[in-house]
Amino acid sequence: MSATGTAVPERTGSDRAGRGSRKRAPRGQGRPVLPRFPVPARVLGYALVAGMGLLYLLPFALQLVTGFKTDPDAASHPLSLLPATPTTAAYQRLFGLSQAADGVPFLRWLGNSALVAVLVTAGRVLFDSMAGYALARLRFPGRGLLFGFVLAIMAVPGVALLIPKFLVLNTFGIFDTYTAMILPLLVDAAGIFIMKQFFESVPREVEEAARVDGAGVFRIFWSVVLPMARPALITLTILSFQGSWNEFTHFLVATQSGQYETLTTGLARFVSGGLGGGTQYPLKLAAALLSTLPVAALFFCFQRYFVNGANAGAVKE
Amino acid sequence: MSLRTMRAPRARRTPRATGRPGAPDSASGGPGTPATARATRAGRRGEGAWGWLFVSPMVLVLGLFLVLPILMALWVSLLRWNGQSNPFSGQADFVGLDNYRALLTEDGLDRTLFATALRNNAYYVLLTVPLQTVLALGLALVVNQKVLRGRGALRTAFFFPSVTSSIAVSTVFLFLFQGSGAVNSLLSWIGVKGPNWFADPRGVLSLILGGLGIVDPEHPSGVLADHSFMGLPWFEWLSGPSVAMCTIILLSVWTTSGTFMLIFLAALQDIPRELEEAAALEGADRRQLLRYVTLPALRPVLFLVLTLGLISTWQVFDQVYVMGQGAPGNTTLTPAFLSYSAGFDNADFGQGAAIAFILLALILCLTAFQRWALRERGARTRRNR
Structure with missing residues (x-):
């Protein structure tokens, strides 16, 4: 040395x-x-x-x-x-083990976050890959226009939609329900973009061979192309879970009663002084730590896919 | 380590596919032999219906919860509506462009608040974007050092804050920056008495100028007090971010630098090794290598990171919600938060929607500029190749 x-x-x-x-x-x-x-x-x-x-x-x-x-x-x-x-x-x-369970229904927050994250992730993986496949491979009138639409949607900032989203949920009569929390998140433009990029990289010969064997469009998608898309699907799953677990603004405008509070909205209200219970930093920090754990665990197991996700921003163009 | 790696199989196995990966496949890219062509044509029948079936969930969800809300909000921004009645039944007053006028041209509290929010966010952008870009670039250069031991662990450490929930991280920062918190304890070790971060509305710039004796922040006078823009006196515009806002800036720089570090890192690893070797053979030292080889090669990515930062910093909301809600003295108020609180706290949804639209227009302009510039650049490099 x-x-x-x-x-x-x-x-x-x-x-x-x-x-x-x-x-x-x-x-x-x-x-x-x-x-x-x-x-x-x-x-x-x-x-x-x-x-x-x-x-x-x-x-x-x-x-x-x-x-x-x-x-x-x-x-x-x-x-x-x-x-x-x-x-x-x-x-x-x-965890509700002591008497002083005042206004921090942590287990309810946890349950709501888990429910929403699981459903949103499942929906995004399915619908994003379907749309991505159609935009990459299927020929139908309006495809180019739709892809332009996806690119345009990706440019719309979420925080400018706080009041608009509330308006539409209110008009449909689903404000302050699980439907309002989950349904609007079931599809996301960035995920569609990632899947489209991936499906374009799959060699066409694979699909054509299946087509010669008489497989229909859905069968080719489900049994031939989708299994090949594993890396992209894992990336999408992880990004969707992280995104919906950490989602804050949408839940903030989609709900108002305590029973729908998630880890983010509940913690935010608690921390920003809504409960007025002094400083209570050990409690706040413990809640914040626990709410970070699932994504942290995912991160340490699948860091590679998080990296893919971060760089997906770089190829958006 | 990007999507490029996922695209690799195509380039290897089907050299005949010449289309740009990002572009939709050209319709003429069909197979060569007549047999497969026939099979393809048969298979293509009904593809249109399948295509629309496949995209229908996307069209429904994005249409109903992204496009429709924008149109509805555009209508509501022309109303005086308190959120109670149905805004489409004609019960709410149609006020035309009054909401926009109150924000932009008419003297009054609304405009002063909006101007304050714009000022706060402008300082936030002005400080956050350069700081996070420089920090991310520095971290990427460090983690890219081939001889550095433990660089994998370092990369993980730098990246980790970016994947955590903004609410959870803001909670941690609230604790760290309390009046008698960890940061001030650290500062007291080196003999500095830290400010009461979240309660301090004083502007940093006016503090510095006041410290130098150039202006008196308590009693502004002269030109700065006599003139105002959008209802806010010049000295208010020039006060700089408040101490409280600085904590939000520090938080954002700390959390986002990891993501941008990864983008820089991917670009650094794409620099052809021959280029660096050639420069080293010519006798370039580290600084020259950085200045004349690495940084020029990073220029497109640098632009991307700067514009991504510019776009995202105008949207700051979560941190403001947790750390200040506008307090102290409206110095952490941002347009996004003002839009939210106008609607949900003050039941003035027309005003809130109008603010949202001004913000939307600003961000869409920035995004359009970014995409336009990146497209130009991409076209140029392709032509050169």
Whole structure:
């Protein structure tokens, strides 16, 4: 390691990097183009990078720890990473195990979020892939126009639709129902776009072979093309679940009674002072932590697909 | 690691397909042999009906819950309607463009509030977009260092805040930035007395100028006090984001930089290695490599990230709802939140819809500009190839 000044860096540098990235870089991408940094710069660099990493992790660590503190402890030692008197009081309250279950019906929030997320995800996966397939492969009058429509819809910002959405739900008489929460989210333009992009990459020969064998349009879609679309379907499933689990504004304008509150709307009302119960940060942070967990678990298992989703924004054009 | 990887099979197996991946398949791209052509023609019969059947859920849902609401809101924005009666029965007063006039031209509280919201959001955009872009680019450059150990873990750490719920993360930031919270404790270690973040309506710019003795933020005078625009005095326009707004800015930069880092990272990994090697052979050092090879190669992506940021920052709502609801002193009010509260808190849905439309027009203009510019760029690179 000490020989890695600027003069003869090639071998050590390439060995090390080559070993680390052999799996994912088949074209010798792993080898750095330039010599390694001199040792002091490297130490400084690692310190800076570690500091940045800490900046991104510390808030979550504090959130986790504070959930196990008492209210006075959280208020007086907000930065300490060890609870003075560890307690699970916040979690007991959230799960309704203690007497003081005042206005934080956490289990109901959780149930509503889960119900909506599961139904919306199922709907999006089915309807988005159907529409994506039709736009990519089926020939029908108005297809080009419809795709233009999808692209236009993708440009419409959600927050400009708060009052419009309320209007339409109110007019249909479904305001403040599960239908109002779920139905408008069942299809999303970005998902259709992702699926269309994917289906265009499937070789036509596959479908034509099935067609020669006498398979109909729906059968080709369901038994031939859809099974090939696994990576895209997983991406879509994950993005839909994350999107509907974290959805806030739509539920805010689609419902008003407490029984329809989800983790996002319930927590937002609780935190923004609707319940007026002092600071109660351990309780708030524990609820926020629990509401993050499902998406976090998905994220750590399927990070690759989240990355796909983030980059889908880059190819929208 | 993008959709490009998903498109790969097509390029390999069917070299005859020449259409641009993003474009709809051209109708003439049929198969070559007569036998398959006949089978195709037979199969194509009825495809039109199937096509419409397949897109019908999309047409219904998007039509009923996206297009129809926009049209209805356009109508309601011309009414004085309190949300009680049916706005389409003629019971609500038709007031024409009054709602828009009250926001844009007529002197009054409505216009002052709207101008305040525009000012707040403009400062939010002005600070968030450059900060998150620079941070995301920096993080991407770091994580792209082939020699850096643990870069996978770092990438995960930087990206994680972006996938969490905005409400949950805002809750955490509320805790961190309390008056006696973690951030102020940290600041006190280095001898700085942190402000009472969420309760501080003072504008940062006027604080700085006041600190330098250029203006007196308590008693503004002269040109800045005498002139106003849209009902808001000049010194109010120039006050900068309030301290409370700065926490929302920090939160947004912190959460969104991860997503944009990934976009930069994908672009960095697409830079041809030969280009960097050639530059290194010429004797370029790190700074020159960054300046003359990497950054120019990133220019289209940089534009994309900047415009995506510009579009999304005009829509800030969730964080405002949790962290301030407009308080203190209306300095965290944004047009999106103003539209919501005009309708749902003040029962003035006509006004709320009018604000929503002005916001919609602004964002659609930005999006149209982005798509137009990116299309130009794409066409040019294709021609050069």
